[in-house]
Amino acid sequence: MFGLNKKDTRLMWIVITMVVFAPFILNPFPETSGMAQFNAGYPDLMQRFVIFGIFAIGFNILFGLTGYLSFGHAAFLGIGSYAAIWMMKLLTMNVIPAIIVSIVVAGLISLVIGWISLRRSGIYFSILTLCFAMMAYALAYSVLTPITGGETGLQPKLNDPRIFDAPLAAGASPKANLFGLQMGATYELKLGGWLFVINAGYYIAGLLMLAAFYLSIRIFRSPFGMMLRAVKSNQQRVNYTGLNSKPYTLAAFVISGMYAGLAGGLLVAMDTQAGAERMFWTASGEVVLMTILGGVGTLIGPVLGAGFIKYMENIVSKINSKVLHEWFAFLPDGMEDFLVAVFYPFVGKGWHLTLGLLFMMIVIFLPGGLMEGGQKIADKFRNKKKNDKDDSAQAAATPAE
């Protein structure tokens, strides 16, 4: 289907199903139950899942395929955000120009930064991208304040020009929309004890994520993707065969920059504000974490990683000591206090600790990320079945090691 082979088509369908039914899948617990706090099916978080999914997919095209580790990708996200918010201030609250311009502007800037940074490789490339991103961050706070709003950031104001929009009705505030359909428009579906929230903004972002995901599959399977992989495994050899690898790596850099711009534009489309803190280097580090956690170089891994981190950031961080006491209430008092004391540092405000530990575990034991972990488990089960069936046949077939 659409030029995908059978396996990729299946993957694509799985992702489509997940995105479409996310409001239901992510809300498995009834509203009134004690487990309701683990529900992730509210619009704000679901939007973040798909938007940071796009960011991570794009980053994976650069890091996963070419092996170039950029530590400054958040800059493109921030630049995309600023471009989008300016479109909303100047042209219209319709998200289409905002998103298109954010992609284009981020693409142009990443062309310049990539052209310079890709002169070096390895750690020098990482430091170069880091330097550019930190410069963008510092400038957004100081000299560029007229464009970026400095520390207050930017929001659409009542008296912005917005030349394509009809004047606002009295008392109305500017809201991001798609031809009149507001991003915040929601429909609440009540089924028994369950409450499902269907949100317009989420589905628009989700649609774009599906498009981004499809494009990334096509890139992975294309001759272009093959070239990028060749660069990763041995750039010197590529150069010796007479191929110039720079246009390929630069193209990958620009594509991933545009993905980041799209993510930035979508963030603005959802919450209509932009600030420089999105460009700080820890934000760049976060997308690295997402990609590695999920599985670098795999198709779906980065999306899973992004979802995982955003889930932890929003759900695990909400567990406080009171909640913990409720969980362990069935145990004897001393035991309860002990378990709460053991778990407390890892949840709530300490969720970063869990994240850091998990990340270290993954880098140490599972360099392929969650995807590799899943694959290993799946393989174990598969092998077991096979072993039961034709144990002797296999032993004969495999040569002595």
Place this chain on the structure above:
Amino acid sequence: MELSEFIAQIVNGLDKGSAYALIALGLSLIFGTLGVVNFAHGALFMIGAFCAVTLNRILTWSHVVIDETKTDFLGNPLKVNVPYVNDWFGVETGAAIIDWSVPLAIVFSIPVMILVGIIMERGLIKHFYKRPHADQILVTFGLAIVLQEIIKFFYGANPIPIGAPAAFAGSFDFGTMFGFDPNTIIYPYWRIIYFFFAALIIGAVFAFLQFTTFGMVVRAGMADRETVGLLGINIDKRFTLMFGIAAAVAGLAGVMYAPINAPNYHMGMDFLVLSFVVVVVGGMGSLPGAVAAGFLLGILESFASMDTVLQVIPGINQVVIYLVAIIVILTMPRGLMGRKGVMEE
């Protein structure tokens, strides 16, 4: 620009430059010996600063005493916290010990930091020698997050101010020493001490490497690890100790920095990026390069924040380090003083 202003800016750049130089020296030491890119080095700097906080807390450990001579506004006897050190050493000596807690923390932090460094190296870094640099960056980045979260759990998220000894409060008008007008070049005492302390540590590290047998073996190992190993020397053991020393250097930089900037849990991350830039500018694995680049960038930064410069190029003070780093990386493949053949790709 007047000469006094010029000198004032150079002096201004020295204390930040000393911190950069000390952290970068440790980073380079680790990279040069073990070939590991340690993103957790900023966290070691931060742990050093919290060594000072911890010692201060230990020294001010108090018990409540009812002071009959004073009363509160209701006429009840006042309860006063009396640190145990006062009981043991007398009131005056006790107060002096608490006052000097930061310099005392130097002694306290060295064994702690060496231990932390050795545990880190044996427990984690050891397994990453053969992995690509990207993996080393990632795992130490994760470790940095974990370390700073542990500190945050025990000490909270707010900065903890901690004072330098009262003897070093105030500023020194050393422009007058060179015949300039008073109040043209003034500088806080503690920052002057920080500079000399940094110079001392840097000198000590170089002397250790240059003039001791241990240092000689380490230098030989840096040049050719395999051959040194074949000669029957256990180079791994020595490199592990070097990691501990590098951690101690970062920790000492942190201890002494505590009075300049109140320690908070993310101060390591703030310094990490800059010190990496410093290391790369100086040349990966080059110790003199790291020190020189540290001071150079510190001084450049202070020049860039002068009003006369800012009027010409607004905002340059925020970006000058990165700008210089980009130019150096692009034009000098090995940085300022990098060795030939080390990380030149």
